[in-house]
Amino acid sequence: MTRAIVVGGGVAGPVVAMALQRVGIEATVHEAHAGPAGDVGAWLGLQTNGLDALRAIDAEQAVAGVGFPTPVIEFRSWTGKVLGAVPTSGPDGSVGLSLRRSDLYRALHAEALRRGVHVRYGSRLVDARCTASAVTAVFADGTAEEADLLIGADGVRSTVRALVDPGGPPPRFVPVLNTAGYSEHVPPDAEVGRLTMVFGRRGFAGYLAAPSGGTWWFANPPLTREPPAGEVAGTSDAEWRALLSDLHHGDRSPVLDLVEATPGPLRGWTTYDVPTVRRWSAGRMVLIGDAVHATSPAAGQGSSLAVEDAVVLARCLRDLPLPAALAAFEGLRHERVERVVAQAFRTSSAKSPPAIGRVARDLVMPFVLRRRDPQAWVRAHSVDWDAPAVPA
16 A cells, blocks of 8 residues: 545644655645634643654654643632542653644644645545545545545544445534633633633533633533524624623633633534444545544543544554454544543533532532542553554
């Protein structure tokens, strides 16, 4: 195998292209958008397991300078009571990073381009056809490209997934909304590097003081019904601010001060996950990242799992022929990623429980967090690049 087509230029796309390059496979990344700008107003965490996977292909330093260490996550109730805290550290003592999504995209694209990876922007896949010896990708501009393998790294609404698994279930609605921003206000008790999660009486939110000044924040208004297409995108800045004011009024937290000091306009989005996919590959096509296991942001693992996928797939293609390499990749990844997706969905669904649930949570959580870190098993994962890929 010498050539691959990568569809999607988010996180998984440029990373898998770099990983493939290390095993002697040339890859072209096709990104539907005009550039790697990402979502303005959104930020995320890149956890130690994701950084470990980047380290396996000598790409960790490409992102180290665009984020900042976030060694601890603290949980508080609506009364201001600290319910507990967990570290973000991995087995080697490294800690997770917080960074803007757009900065992560740009950093990964810049590193891929520096290494000679070819990226085509404004290139949207519309179809793909496999033969026994090749796959041909057809793009919206009328061009076509042939390769040995097509990798779908094109996100939760993946076009490649529809080709790999026609008639498969659609993404699942996660019952919270999302909005986020960068506030000019810094709460008096905020600490740089401490991400504070607030269980409000009627809504969940979080905030993080940035070393450059100001505070990054997000909020998850509950929504039990899936909204019609366009409804959330059409919500105005004033409507978002009114909603957050209503949800967090009376909470002893800085959420409303943060929102008030955030330049507009506020925008929001719905969340969907992909709990299971019947087929990860078909012929000479395979899925990675959000295309095959999109997870709620509650896991804080979407980008990290995508990076893991990219590196593990390259190892499998290095050591095994098709189709054994694709079967091994699924076997090595399937159980882990579906467990993370399921855990994140439960967490999102429980962010705004009724009053009796809040009381129980606030009593139990301090006890639980003193005794174990529920996310330690996720962060402890490490990719051994030099080890041969062995099917699970």
